[in-house]
Amino acid sequence: MRAVVMHETGGPDVLQLEDVDPPEPGEGEVLIRVHAASVNPVDWKMRRGGPGRPLPAVLGIDASGTVEASRAEGFGEGDEVFGRASGAYAELATAPAGQIARKPAELSHEQAAAIPVAGMTAWQGLFDHGGLERGQTALIAGAAGGVGHFAVQFAHVAGARVIGTGSSRNRDFVLGLGADEYVDYTQQDVGEVVSGVDVAFDTVGGETTESLLPTVREGGILVAIAGAP
Template identity: 50%
Template sequence: MRAVIQKSFGGPEVLEVAEIEKPALLSGEVLVRVHASSVNPVDIAVRSGAFPLLGEPPFGVGWDISGVVEEAGPGARYEIGEAVYGMPFFPRAATAYAEYVAAPSRQLARKPASLSHIEAAALPLAALTAWQGLVDKARIKAGDRVLIHRAAGGVGHLAVQIAKARGAYVIALASAAKHDYVLGLGADEVIDYRTTDFTEVVRDIDVVFDSVADGARSLRVLKPGGVLVTILEHVNPELAATVEAAGRRFAGISVEPDYAGLEAIAELADAGLLRPTIAAELPLEDAPKAHELVEGGQTVGKVVLTIG
């Protein structure tokens, strides 16, 4: 099968399409014929060596997939022909930029019926990050005031929609050029973080969703008992101690495969309450270009690789 691999750390140019062996199935696993895979910032960090999560190359990159079950091992949850999506194995290698991925069936869920494979592939890692932070950890509820950093980003634009679906009042941080977009996602207020210090204009927040490592400042806007959800400073004992000493709750998030979360996300999508924004669709061979787009930091939504 064709898959994108890298033999060294470096820039996007180290990504190459190679012929490798199709993965063999174990009990409880399914072989997915991948139709699309999306690119996440963690993919960039792993590829460059800034975050050597997978050790030394060579290895395959990527985690998000959407596709169709082609083979099913004994005890698997899905049958041949079912459309599924997920982010298997994270934080171990999944080699998701590939024509086939073998994965434990309980790390996948049925694809949202209302979404294409391209849209579904854009969801798993980003949407699960938002879901596990906002719902599982912070336990947001109707009426909560939620502040979301980088609200137009891959995780942020989904966090806005998930928070709104749970009945929260959402205050979003985004550049001025993206205000209309973020309001269209459902945000109640949008603040231009480039011209306004949010700590001077925001108060009494129940939950901060921090995806920019701004936990210390975010703590200032949390009310007593509020929750700081952080996805970049999840291993920061000093910050955690500071938050707890201030009478707030620290919730560090390192996303993990979760079929129950994926099923809940699919329900939101099929109810018309959650939809990913696709910034670009590129063929597998253009994986280096996809990484360039994500690394540039100017895209709105997700970049997706189309595979078959």
């Protein structure tokens, strides 16, 4: 099969299109014929030398495609699936059954491949770690980003009041996703204009994490996914 292989870490030029042996699905896994894969931050972080797999490696953790072979209950050959895969920058990739789902027919493979890890991260941040509930207020820093734009929609649909932050150009996009308020960080300091938040979800990191502290109510939760300040 053809795959994008990385033999050394570095810039985008370390990614080489090559012919390699296809992966074998283990027990409880499926083999997916990949129709679309997306580029997640973890891919370029691994490519640049972050913690990852032994080399040579095939990157890619977000995939959508058709099950080619199944060694897992619940999935069979021909099923259209999307989810978190291993080595998605290839014609064939494996995934544990617990990390994939059937692709809704109304989604293209390209759309589905953009969802898995960013969507999972938003869900885990808001609900598993943040414990967000209907009627509460969620503040999402980086609301227009890969994770943030899922978080805005999940929080809105869950019945929370949603405040998003981002730059001027993303105001209409974030409000259109269901945010009730938008703080343009180039114009305002979020810590001065927002308070009483139940769950603050920081997808930006650095100084932003600390700037969110005054926005959180006593006993509220700040979830950060982009590194400590």
